Amino acid sequence: MASDAKEKNSIVETIKTVVYALLIAGIFRTIFFQPFWIPSGSMKDTLLIGDFLFVNKMAYGYSYASCPSIRIQRLGINVDAADICGFLDGDNSRILGSEPERGDIIVFRHPVTGADFIKRLIGLPGDEIQMKNSVLHINGEAVKLEDGGVFEEKFEAQGPLRNTPRCENGVVGEGAMCKKSRQIETLPNGESHSILNITSQRSDNTGIFRVPAGHYFFMGDNRDNSTDSRFAQQVAGVGFVPYENLIGRAGRVVFSSAGSRMFYFWTWRGDRFFKRLD
Incomplete structure (x- = not known):
């Protein structure tokens, strides 16, 4: 007994x-912190597919979006952040809130689908944003651009989703070098980062986006391969993102793997471990 x-x-x-x-x-x-894997190439070459980072949730205070969503498809578990902290939703405010800065790399909830996105903050409330001939204009002024050389990567399946990259040098074969033009973009507050160009497309020439009060405008650094605020929510884009939908700021890559599985140690990118993000 x-x-x-x-x-x-x-x-x-x-x-x-x-x-x-x-x-x-x-x-x-x-x-405090939320782990986040980079699933797509929309933020290349700042963030690569397979980068792993922790998002600082203390940076902008807290809202309903600060609660984690728990989704385990194989077990049929789908608990959304709004299901846990929905009582905080609705007034577009934050507890202990602080304002993000232009150029911050931010994880936020998609205003419609609730999926987590990571992009760079380009437009603040009240700003006018426009793309002209692939050049970003903020409040009528073109941002400063400098040549940043060429970004090169192998044309091969990347990450768990096995996506292949788009190349400026046309259609290339498996294992061949995929190239994109790189520029250094400097925002009005002096924040500089690299952006990539693949081709000329509709999103390189837009109308004027006027950012509403309490909302933000986001773009990916891989400008021709990013679903962001240039695209309206009705067509699967992001549109303007409410203040309460911000989750946190990304500041450093902790770990990185180029393979389809984290445990494939031969695909680890040691040079990106603990890499600071610009």
């Missing part, structure tokens, strides 16, 4: 330990 009692106590203690660990992890993820 004593042995049975001891075994039951052991099981109870194990369950308690697991529950406590999950609670601590949930609190840590909700309040």
Whole structure:
């Protein structure tokens, strides 16, 4: 009997330990940092497919979007952040809120689908944003551009989604070098970063986007391969993003893998471990 009692106590203690660990992890993820894998090439060459980072949730304060969404498709689990913290939704405000800065790399919730996106903040409330001949204009002024050379990568399937890159040098074969023009873009506040060009397309010439109060305008650094605020939400774009939809700021890549699985150590990019983001 004593042995049975001891075994039951052991099981109870194990369950308690697991529950406590999950609670601590949930609190840590909700309040401090959220892990984020880069699934697409929209932020190349600042962020590559397979980069892993932690998003600083303390940067802009907290809203309903700060709560984690729990989606495990194989188990049929789909708990949205709004299901947990929906009571904070609706007034486009934040607790302990602070304003983001132009040029910040931010993870935010898509205003319609609720999916997590990562892009660069380009337009602040009240700004007028326009693309003319592939050049970004903010409030009627063209941003400063300098030649940044050429970005090169192998044409091959990348990451778990096995996407292949788009190339400025046309259609290339498997394993061939895929090239894109790179420029250094400097925003009005002095923040500089690299952007890539692939081709001339509709998103390189737009009308004027007037950013509403309490909203932000985001773009990917891989300008011709990014679904962002240049595209209206009705056509699967992002549109203007409400202040309350910001999740946090990305500041550093922690780990990076070029393969389809994290444990394929031969695909790890050691030169990107703990790389600071510009």
